[in-house]
Amino acid sequence: MSSKNILIVGTGAIGAFYASRLSTVPGTKVSAICRSNFNAIKKNGIRVTSPIFGDTTFRPTYVFASPDEARDVKSKESLLWDYLIVTTKVLGDPSALAEGLVDGESSLVVFQNGLDIEEPYRKKFPSSAILSAVTRTSVSQPTPGNVEHAHWTRTTIGPYAPDSSSDHGLSQKRVEEFAALLRDAGIPDVDVLSHTGMQFARWHKTAINASINPTSVLAGGCTTQATGVDQELYAHVEGVMREILGLAVKVLGAPLPESLPTIEAVLQGVKEDQSGSRPSMWHDWAAGRKVELEAILGNVLRRARDANAEIPRTQTLYALFRMAQQMRDASPPTS
Amino acid sequence: MSSKNILIVGTGAIGAFYASRLSTVPGTKVSAICRSNFNAIKKNGIRVTSPIFGDTTFRPTYVFASPDEARDVKSKESLLWDYLIVTTKVLGDPSALAEGLVDGESSLVVFQNGLDIEEPYRKKFPSSAILSAVTRTSVSQPTPGNVEHAHWTRTTIGPYAPDSSSDHGLSQKRVEEFAALLRDAGIPDVDVLSHTGMQFARWHKTAINASINPTSVLAGGCTTQATGVDQELYAHVEGVMREILGLAVKVLGAPLPESLPTIEAVLQGVKEDQSGSRPSMWHDWAAGRKVELEAILGNVLRRARDANAEIPRTQTLYALFRMAQQMRDASPPTS
Numbered sequence: 090m091s092s093k094n095i096l097i098v099g100t101g102a103i104g105a106f107y108a109s110r111l112s113t114v115p116g117t118k119v120s121a122i123c124r125s126n127f128n129a130i131k132k133n134g135i136r137v138t139s140p141i142f143g144d145t146t147f148r149p150t151y152v153f154a155s156p157d158e159a160r161d162v163k164s165k166e167s168l169l170w171d172y173l174i175v176t177t178k179v180l181g182d183p184s185a186l187a188e189g190l191v192d193g194e195s196s197l198v199v200f201q202n203g204l205d206i207e208e209p210y211r212k213k214f215p216s217s218a219i220l221s222a223v224t225r226t227s228v229s230q231p232t233p234g235n236v237e238h239a240h241w242t243r244t245t246i247g248p249y250a251p252d253s254s255s256d257h258g259l260s261q262k263r264v265e266e267f268a269a270l271l272r273d274a275g276i277p278d279v280d281v282l283s284h285t286g287m288q289f290a291r292w293h294k295t296a297i298n299a300s301i302n303p304t305s306v307l308a309g310g311c312t313t314q315a316t317g318v319d320q321e322l323y324a325h326v327e328g329v330m331r332e333i334l335g336l337a338v339k340v341l342g343a344p345l346p347e348s349l350p351t352i353e354a355v356l357q358g359v360k361e362d363q364s365g366s367r368p369s370m371w372h373d374w375a376a377g378r379k380v381e382l383e384a385i386l387g388n389v390l391r392r393a394r395d396a397n398a399e400i401p402r403t404q405t406l407y408a409l410f411r412m413a414q415q416m417r418d419a420s421p422p423t424s
Numbered sequence: 425m426s427s428k429n430i431l432i433v434g435t436g437a438i439g440a441f442y443a444s445r446l447s448t449v450p451g452t453k454v455s456a457i458c459r460s461n462f463n464a465i466k467k468n469g470i471r472v473t474s475p476i477f478g479d480t481t482f483r484p485t486y487v488f489a490s491p492d493e494a495r496d497v498k499s500k501e502s503l504l505w506d507y508l509i510v511t512t513k514v515l516g517d518p519s520a521l522a523e524g525l526v527d528g529e530s531s532l533v534v535f536q537n538g539l540d541i542e543e544p545y546r547k548k549f550p551s552s553a554i555l556s557a558v559t560r561t562s563v564s565q566p567t568p569g570n571v572e573h574a575h576w577t578r579t580t581i582g583p584y585a586p587d588s589s590s591d592h593g594l595s596q597k598r599v600e601e602f603a604a605l606l607r608d609a610g611i612p613d614v615d616v617l618s619h620t621g622m623q624f625a626r627w628h629k630t631a632i633n634a635s636i637n638p639t640s641v642l643a644g645g646c647t648t649q650a651t652g653v654d655q656e657l658y659a660h661v662e663g664v665m666r667e668i669l670g671l672a673v674k675v676l677g678a679p680l681p682e683s684l685p686t687i688e689a690v691l692q693g694v695k696e697d698q699s700g701s702r703p704s705m706w707h708d709w710a711a712g713r714k715v716e717l718e719a720i721l722g723n724v725l726r727r728a729r730d731a732n733a734e735i736p737r738t739q740t741l742y743a744l745f746r747m748a749q750q751m752r753d754a755s756p757p758t759s
Contacts, residue, residue: 307642307744309751321743328736401663402740408656409642409744416644 092116093270096159096170097149098186099177100126100135102230103200106238107174109137110274112147117270120151120159120170122186126233127154139238142275160189172267174198175210178373179384184209191217196263198222199249203384204295204392207249218263219249221287223294243278244271247287257284285341292337293349299385299403300329301359302370303410310375312367317359325402327352332400336393377417382410427451428605431494431505432484433521434512435461435470437565438535441573442509444472445609447482452605455486455494455505457521461568462489474573477610495524507602509533510545513708514719519544526552531598533557534584538719539630539727542584553598554584556622558629574699578613579606582622592619620676627672628684634720634738635664636694637705638745645710647702652694660737662687667735671728712752717745 095111097104100121112119123130134148151168153159162168169192177186179201187197187210196218197210210219223246227239246268248260268279282290301316304326308315316322330352338345350358373380386407393400430446432439435456447454458465469483486503488494497503504527512521514536522532522545531553532545545554558581562574581603583595603614617625636651639661643650651657665687673680685693708715721742728735 304744308747309749311747311751315747319743319747321739321746325740325743328740401737404656405660405663405737405740408654408660409639411656412643412646412650412654414644416646 092118093171094169095119095172095174096190097121098156098173098175098190099124100130101176101178102228102236103224103226104174104176105130105135105230105234105236106137106226106228106242107176107200107224108149109135109145109147109236110142110276111270112149113145113275114270114273118150119147120153121149122153122156122159124155126230127152129233129235133234135234135236137236137238140240141242142238156186156188156190163190170195172196172198172270174200176200178379179203179206179381180379182209183384184213188213193217196220196267198246198267200224201384202295202298202381204291204388206384206388208251211249218260220246220260220264220267221249221291222246223287223290225294241278242276243280244276245280245282245287245290246271247282247290248284249287250284285343286346288341289337289343289346289349292333292341295385295389296330296333296337296352297355298368298370299333299389299406300326302368302380303382303386303406304329305368305371306374306380307406307409307413310367310371312362312365313359314362314365317356317362323356327356329402329406330355332403333389336389336396336398336400339396339398340392380410380414382407382414386410427453428506429504430454430507430509431525432456433491433508433510433525434459435465436511436513437563437571438559438561439509439511440465440470440565440569440571441472441561441563441577442511442535442559443484444470444480444482444571445477445611446605447484448480448610449605449608453485454482455488456484457488457491457494459490461565462487464568464570468569470569470571472571472573475575476577477573491521491523491525498525505530507531507533507605509535511535513714514538514541514716515714517544518719519548523548528552531555531602533581533602535559536719537630537633537716539626539723541719541723543586546584553595555581555595555599555602556584556626557581558622558625560629576613577611578615579611580615580617580622580625581606582617582625583619584622585619620678621681623676624672624678624681624684627668627676630720630724631665631668631672631687632690633703633705634668634724634741635661637703637715638717638721638741639664640703640706641709641715642741642744642748645702645706647697647700648694649697649700652691652697658691662691664737664741665690667738668724671724671731671733671735674731674733675727715745715749717742717749721745 097108100123108119131152134146136146138144183206191214193216198220200222207219207221224244226242230236248264250257250260268281271279316326370380390407432443435458443454466487469481471481473479518541526549528551533555535557542554542556559579561577565571583599585592585595603616606614639651651661705715725742
């Protein structure tokens, strides 16, 4: 495979983990736009500890403190990125960060959470291939630039090509190429799906995120496991998932792929999660940070309204969380 | 009318307000079981300020510090209460407080919140008339024994006589008598209803309490008005009310009485509430006190399960609040 020039946009735990892996592919150059961890990564690079991949450190080709700096250097040094991997949280329009960083030949790989996050990229970069991706990787970044990979990783990827006018051929080719890159990087489980299959995977992950994450916050910071073990929370979370997956079937116009884990299987996994961990949304909330409410719950609800479908539990969660956020923003905690 | 001997069981703002009014009826003796306000009421009596009734203070015939003390004095002085007016919060079995205080001729007037709260009294005091009552009176008790009545009062009352074996005649007679007592006490709006009419009134109030009260708590302490003004909260609260009133129609086997305000009318009133006040459940929650979760939300849900009916939004609220309470009880706030 020819060498690739890759830019990680938003180098949190997930971005740093993929950066680290991809940097091991011969000839591939990985650069990173960082925010709070800029100084640490600029100085020491990205260190990843993993039970699978061992203890590795790598220095990105470029470390940028902001998209502006990346634009500057790109222009001065005539850089071209084959792949932009976007792993920021979704707050507002997720495509804005990539402006000025994309060329005709660049592909965008969107790992972000929620629904309908690809469309802004397609509008802004009509000649680029948009790759939609979902990851299930247990990673955290306890200190800046230090990433702990807890266990396995699974990457699901497919073209974002919602209508027949899209250039399916290019997108499909790029998906295959990127999947090969991931496999070369030692990432074992990479599933390549069609556009619709990938959208189902995205809806499926959103159903999990939209049910369990806000529930943990609204229920006073309970663990992920509690949402599967407490009988009332189980009934509630199951109900939210059922609403969202039912909507997915309606919106995508196809039956739910049998390859996706059933709600029962997902919640069985939740029940067995002994780690005591809470969803990332709870961590964001507890730290006073913005949460991905609109991308995850808001966009599901807007899809339901477009489809004239009722998703009462999901609407209830959205309404409560939205106001809780307004109340918090109006009087931030003093501690 | 012959003079009546009345005992207020649970002299919070509502109990104190009705005590104060009833004490003005010639010949009527009103006693009170108090808790946190015992010392103040024992010393200074109950003071009520009201735009309708003026500024009045009265001293109850007896002020008891507990049901035990009331039982003691009752036994020593051979007291008989014609009416026991129960206005405590519902935490656990609400009928336990009245044990040993009820004679064959006593009637119980249950002003408490929630569903299915009358049945324990009927089981415990089978020869007593049980009167079910709902009040909409805006009162607060800013300091012990001092009650502020903000504006109008409306009392809805009817017999609790769920089956044909009940002594309808006695219950109906007592309802008429008690309603006359309230009118003699200057309380202008007293609606006397049948058993089913009264149950609809109770379900209707429960629909309001079960939707708005936990919503304010879970949405970070928003005002009552916000639940009607914010569009997403409006859709949510309306949905919860619709679920509960739909269940009431199913459970009671009759159409919703047209005399009850529509959901739209209720929420119009909520929208116009400029007072900035929050539901009492929020005040209880914020002060670290127990809330009436089971009587209000839990009992609705149990009725739905008995009737094999789905009330998804209500179940979601219940599941979230129940866990939030568990989380709070597990680590009480340090402040």
